[in-house]
Amino acid sequence: MKKNRTITAMLLLFFVGSLTMSAQNEKFKALFVYNFIKNIEWPENYKQGDMVIGVLGNSSVAKELETITATQKAGNQSMKVKVFSSVEEITNCHLIYVSPSKGSSIAQLVSKISGNSTLIVSDSKGAIQQGSAINFMLDGDKLKFEINKTRIEQKGLKVSASLLNLGIQTN
């Protein structure tokens, strides 16, 4: 009996201790974003300095992107992650990931960055209709993405055929 109690107590202790730790879960989305960058070419004036990846809203994708950018490069450019809590704060970026919680700000974002070569990658249903260029979606248990070629090219970006083929084209 005494032994049983000790084991139970140990299990409980472990359980309480683990409550304080949390973890991330959006690794694949970050890896996808990294791959989008590999498959897209920005205009010449964007090929200098750091490659800036913005994240709008609170999302663990930002943390995952930091893990990637710490060791990887986009061509010759180092990569940097900037987190913004609102559209107003946004400065010039190469790509901006709009977290699901900020899905409703896409129209506002589009007008804010009009004229820039900033690629919008969103993560909410219907975002493409609002002006996003690439949008994550779930098909059952499968992670897929919608992609709008016209919108990407309007921004002066070049997109690889393989990226277009892997995505669900919306135009």
Add this chain to the structure above:
Amino acid sequence: MKKIYTLLSLLALFLILSGNLTAQETKKPVAEMSKEELSTLTYQDLMNLSLEDLMTVANKFGLSADEILEYFLNKDVTSASKRAEKSINSPLSTTVVSRDEILKSGVNSIPEALRLVPGIIVREKTPGNFDVHIRGNDNMPPNNMFIYTEDAMSLVMIDGRPVYNYSFGGTFWETLPIGLNDIERIEVIRGASSALYGPNAVMGTINIITRIPENKKVNADVSAQIGNNSSRTVNGSVSFGIKSKLKVRVSGNYDHFERFEDDYYVFGNGQRYSRSRLDTAVQYWDPTRKKLPVMEDIENRIPDASLSTNKYGANIFLFYDVNKDINFSLASGVQSSEVQTSPMGNIEIPFSDRLSDSRYIDLRAKIHGFQFQANHMYGDQDIERSNLGWYISPQIMNASLDYEKTFGSLVLRPGISYQGAIYDDSKHMTPQQQADKLGFLNGAPELNAVAGYLRADYKMHEKLRLIAAIRADKYNVPDKTYFTYQFITSYDINSKNVLRAVYSRANRGPFIVDSYANYDWPVIPQNSDGMIPYTLKWRGNQNLEMPMIDMFELGYRSQPIKNIMIDIEAFYNYTRDINYFLPDSMTMTDVYFLPSFMVTKTSGNVQYYNMDITSKQMGITANISVALNEKLKLKAFATYQHTKLDNVYPKSLWNNFDELKNQISAKITADGTLLTIASGAASYQAKVANGITPTAQEIGMAQAYAAFTPQQLSRLGTIAASGYKLTYSAGNKDIVDGVVVDSALVSNTTNQATPDFFGGFSVDYSPTKKINMYASTYFYSVHSIIMNRKEATVNNGYWRGFDIDPKFIVNLKISYNIWKTSSIFINTRNLLGSDKHEFSYADKIKGTYMIGMNFNF
């Protein structure tokens, strides 16, 4: 114990020392990798993948997959919500055993694989034959028939097809047609969930999911092993594609195990006897039972004393995928088994042979949001060999139609189902035998239920999920509708910590025998060498309430860091309306007083009742899985529980029969006394009339006769009018209409048949890509099963259980990969050879040491 620690320390040391050995091998294209191989990719590998490959990886794992270890820790599970989701998100207490674990661990049967699952009690009765209970509620009601040791309150399914034994309840594990090789994974849900799965999913649900060929290439595998005690198993399968849309898989399995001993425990005196000595053994404890036919029949009943399991099965699986929204699958198979295991009835020894030959066909279709399943199983089952009453042909049909529709964050899943079971014993009997009620049913009665259900899964916001399921089952017997329901809340503290709560109500379904038994069991047949023939009239009850459970459960799941998964659940079960099998009356027919006293026929009536007994169980199960790296994975789990039984009626069937017999004896003695006095008085009068001096005794009797009351005189008149041939009956004085009349007769106790503490742990270690070592242990604390043997109770009041001592079972399989996925292996079950028995009255289970091979082409 010391031996175990030494062994474990050695093993641990070995694991630590060899932890640094690495074998770098070039990786093949991800599209060709299996899930297992993909799980060995590092984060760096993932970053270097092309988007196409990355999508392949992401979609093979599903979204929440972490890099290496997620697959092991957090498997897909469909049973709990009827749609695929990650273990961490499963709203119910769920565990998945994968094909990989089954192969690596070396388990020899499906029940043994359940020893890798938290919260399950698995005891081997004879080699290859197991008792499996989810969480407990064992031996309910206690001190009754052996069949009540079966787990009648858990539902086992193969691909959603119930394989429940509706004759008496429970699962005849050896009659499952599939082998281990057919299994993709086993999903276990602990806790009441009949709102999701229908009747009998009371303590839990086990859904065995079979393999689907990964591609259309011809693929064949065969595995075989052989060991001590004539143990041998063979499994094989071939899969291939036909044209572009049809995939076929054909498989076969064979298992053979023998007992470690060939003698038998005898209930009468608790001694063990060889089969040939069983007759004398019976004489030894009760000289009046010297020629009990059942004992004489043992050569027929158990022709091979050493055999414990001999079974084979063959299956064919067809998969036809029209497109991603429409697919069909069809499975069909046969099985044949002969096992020596615990009996259903009350016989003199705790074993009998059970034979089964059955076939099944199962069709499943998925058309857009609709899911349809229909199946049929039929065959012959000799539940206690050479006992006529137990030879039954079951036919079981199930059909269900579900539809799933998503409205934003609400998923609705309505459905309807039909379940039918017909058990026919008439085809194994002559019309005369049926007329004599020598079969259990003497016909082909049917149980059926039509059900409608609805499941709503609502994601209120990102963190809060609410699930409600309701189900109504309309049974033909009892003629009633039962409502069951389940309410589940799950709250994601964050993506790696989930809290959940469940309340559910579930009921067991009816059994054929409990409902329809109409059996005159000739316990002592006519012409039994001077013994009074005795027939047990075993009658079903079509108005029984079904046992019902209310469950509360709190669960917490956490993946604090990527390679640890913790799962804790606390549960409370309240069970009521438990069915009891007890005598309600006894009759002695044709009791002759003249020319000499003689009883020619006795019969007892046994009935099914609902009694007031309730069970209240509280427990906690904890499970920790740790994947230290891709080579070393550890799992530990344990359950601590306590079950309180209230209003237990402690007397056994035999105690009741004794009391009924005593009541009748008292009546016969009273009548006999009246007759003796009357005849003494008559001879007094005759002597006085003839001037002879009567004896003192005759004088006394004449005086007594003169004092007879009018009632006594009238009774004498009745006896004389009957021609001195009477029938006596007595009714159960304790129980009237299922209610125990005197509350002093019932008491509160604990359920001793469920161990307080049970669990296991496993170490899955691959020092190199070629070698895998899988050590697993399973243990339980002392417990005791109580059965209604009269003899078992004489020493110690009403109850004398049969203790099952604590057992710590260590298993080890070491496999060596010789080519691709083909391997040779050493497989030891119960490595330390502990020879304790694992089930009351059952066999000692010793060590099994096997060698084998597993080839894939």
